[in-house]
Amino acid sequence: MTQQPQSKTAAILVIGDEILSGRTKDKNIGWIAEQLNEIGVDLCEARVIPDVESVIVETVKSLSQAYDYVFTSGGIGPTHDDITTACVAKAFGKKVIRHEEAMRRLLVHYEGTDIPFNEARQKMADIPEDATLIDNPASAAPGFILHNVYVMAGVPSILQAMFEGLRSRLEGGQKKRRLTVQCAIGEGTIATIMAEVSNHFEGLSVGSYPWFKPGQFGTAVVVSSKTFDDVLAAANQIASRVRADGFEAIILEEGQDK
Amino acid sequence: MTQQPQSKTAAILVIGDEILSGRTKDKNIGWIAEQLNEIGVDLCEARVIPDVESVIVETVKSLSQAYDYVFTSGGIGPTHDDITTACVAKAFGKKVIRHEEAMRRLLVHYEGTDIPFNEARQKMADIPEDATLIDNPASAAPGFILHNVYVMAGVPSILQAMFEGLRSRLEGGQKKRRLTVQCAIGEGTIATIMAEVSNHFEGLSVGSYPWFKPGQFGTAVVVSSKTFDDVLAAANQIASRVRADGFEAIILEEGQDK
Numbered sequence: 001m002t003q004q005p006q007s008k009t010a011a012i013l014v015i016g017d018e019i020l021s022g023r024t025k026d027k028n029i030g031w032i033a034e035q036l037n038e039i040g041v042d043l044c045e046a047r048v049i050p051d052v053e054s055v056i057v058e059t060v061k062s063l064s065q066a067y068d069y070v071f072t073s074g075g076i077g078p079t080h081d082d083i084t085t086a087c088v089a090k091a092f093g094k095k096v097i098r099h100e101e102a103m104r105r106l107l108v109h110y111e112g113t114d115i116p117f118n119e120a121r122q123k124m125a126d127i128p129e130d131a132t133l134i135d136n137p138a139s140a141a142p143g144f145i146l147h148n149v150y151v152m153a154g155v156p157s158i159l160q161a162m163f164e165g166l167r168s169r170l171e172g173g174q175k176k177r178r179l180t181v182q183c184a185i186g187e188g189t190i191a192t193i194m195a196e197v198s199n200h201f202e203g204l205s206v207g208s209y210p211w212f213k214p215g216q217f218g219t220a221v222v223v224s225s226k227t228f229d230d231v232l233a234a235a236n237q238i239a240s241r242v243r244a245d246g247f248e249a250i251i252l253e254e255g256q257d258k
Numbered sequence: 259m260t261q262q263p264q265s266k267t268a269a270i271l272v273i274g275d276e277i278l279s280g281r282t283k284d285k286n287i288g289w290i291a292e293q294l295n296e297i298g299v300d301l302c303e304a305r306v307i308p309d310v311e312s313v314i315v316e317t318v319k320s321l322s323q324a325y326d327y328v329f330t331s332g333g334i335g336p337t338h339d340d341i342t343t344a345c346v347a348k349a350f351g352k353k354v355i356r357h358e359e360a361m362r363r364l365l366v367h368y369e370g371t372d373i374p375f376n377e378a379r380q381k382m383a384d385i386p387e388d389a390t391l392i393d394n395p396a397s398a399a400p401g402f403i404l405h406n407v408y409v410m411a412g413v414p415s416i417l418q419a420m421f422e423g424l425r426s427r428l429e430g431g432q433k434k435r436r437l438t439v440q441c442a443i444g445e446g447t448i449a450t451i452m453a454e455v456s457n458h459f460e461g462l463s464v465g466s467y468p469w470f471k472p473g474q475f476g477t478a479v480v481v482s483s484k485t486f487d488d489v490l491a492a493a494n495q496i497a498s499r500v501r502a503d504g505f506e507a508i509i510l511e512e513g514q515d516k
Contacts, residue, residue, distance in 0.1 A: 016465075017463060017465055018465055018467060018480065019287075019288075019291070019304075020291055020301045020302070020303070020304070021291065021295050021301070021434070021436070021482070022288060022289075022290075022291030022292030022293075022294070022295045022301075023295075023436070023480065024467065025288040026284075026287065026288065029277075029284065029306065030277075030280060030283040030284065031280075032280075033277070033278055033279065033280030034280030035280075036280070037279050037280045037281075043278045043279070043280075044278070044307075044308065045278070045305060045306060045307050045308075045313075046277075046278070046305065046306040047303060047304065047305050047306075048287065048303060048304040048305075049303050050302065050303070051465070055303075077445055077446075077466065077468065078445055078446040078449045079445055079446075079448075079449040079452050079453070079465075079466045080449065080452060080453035080456060080464070081452075081463070081464065081465050081466065115444055115446070115447070116446075116447060118446060118447070118449075118450075119450075120445075120446045120447070120449030120450060121444075121446035121449075123449075124446075139470075155468065155469075155470075157470070176279070178279070178281070186373055186379075187335055187336055187337055187378075188335075188336040188337075188373070188374075188376060188378045188379035188382070189373070189374060189376070189378070190337075191336045191337040191338065191376075191378030191379075191381075192376075192377075192378060194337050194338060194339075195337070195338035198338060198339075205275060205339070206338075206339065207274075207275055207276055207309070207337075207339050208335065208337045208339065209276060209282065210335065210413065211413075212397075212413070212415070222276065222281065224279070
């Protein structure tokens with residue numbers, strides 16, 4: 001992966017025992033990764049960690065220092081195992097306060113329902129001081145931004161609703177462009193082609209992803225760079241050389257290639 | 259999460275730009291997590307990192323020191339972007355050698371096919387010195403074990419085939435047992451019950467996972483511990499108290515609860 005200085009960098013931090021036990025399959029890393037790619041933010045790493053205070057505090061500190069943006073998912077609900085808010089506050093030496101605007105939103109949300117707005121639910125209005133709220137159009141309880149850390153819910157539909165509101169606030173960069181050369185050939189056969197083409201272009205990355213179906217196999221060669229001209233030229237070179245070797249090769253645009 | 263000293267600990271390291279770009283959705287973390295849970299190995303963290311040498315080398319070193327087992331996925335194929343083998347070797351100050359037994363397996367695999375066993379494919383027989391091979395019944399090219407690092411392919415079907423052969427070599431521990439109390443109630447309403455029951459048992463973890471469908475909502479309360487008696491007692495207490503409050507609660511065994 002080529003890091004170009006003008007792009008913002010990011011990490012995703014998924015917080016939750018349920019992912020590490022295998023009970024729940026994470027869907028947030030892949031989804032956020034796609035959004036960041038779209039915006040032109042370079043996602044540099046993703047981590048899954050347990051609901052353990054010391055681990056959360058230390059990981060938030062270190063990722064916050066290493067990257068421009070940190071996106072967390074999980075651990076901001078009403079129950080005793082939801083400790084993300086307190087941990088993120090601690091990572092930055094902040095107090096957690098009962099946030100007036102967050103309380104107002106929750107009051108409105110629960111008003112007229114038969115769901116009691118009890119102490120546990122009021123806990124969802126606890127936000128680190130100096131944090132900015134992240135709107136939650138799905139279930140009212142807000143996320144928050146503290147420094148460069150964006151704290152969101154773990155439930156994918158809620159996280160996605162929160163992220164939509166954030167999108168315009170995120171400063172991206174030049175989006176990485178991508179083309180996929182779908183080749184009816186094993187990756188071992190085109191390794192040399194890939195390496196040679198890859199060396200011709202500065203900042204171009206060429207990855208290969210073999211696939212297998214009963215009776216069939218092939219390789220998706222993914223070419224990406226911030227310079228679309230390079231991507232197009234490289235994809236064409238790879239496709240031509242694969243075809244010259246007597247195999248099929250089709251160039252697919254982003255969106256068609258999954 | 260309660261760490262009990264007798265359990266082995268583990269980390270998963272997914273290596274690949276294609277996951278961080280959002281193009282490919284990782285399936286290996288969730289799958290390995292389930293297997294480790296089954297064996298009784300505590301998965302303590304999972305990371306996704308790019309195909310960048312310095313990052314792979316440093317992450318392998320630090321995870322290898324921190325945990326009993328490290329499982330990697332991705333980057334051991336025939337192409338120029340497959341750098342995992344070289345990086346893991348470097349992390350432990352080992353040379354990469356063309357491994358005789360790995361070569362033999364690949365020769366057998368490609369013999370009689372029209373797939374050329376060229377230099378790129380021979381690269382898949384490059385293994386760090388002193389490493390132990392991991393069988394690959396799916397596509398021959400082996401993974402390997404170096405110290406406590408288990409290096410596997412990124413393609414889920416191949417990784418899974420490799421892991422099956424490893425399973426009996428892994429020293430597990432007492433499996434964590436788990437019951438889920440499926441409650442027709444918001445998690446904010448049972449937060450107090452959960453916290454109180456959780457405090458009654460040493461080493462018991464109680465997590466809550468709200469869910470929403472059109473017109474319905476509820477909370478899955480997941481109780482887990484290495485002591486099944488505690489899990490059963492805690493699940494019963496939670497279910498009884500939820501029912502006493504006038505809501506439905508059903509206790510589900512592991513396997514029924516996803």
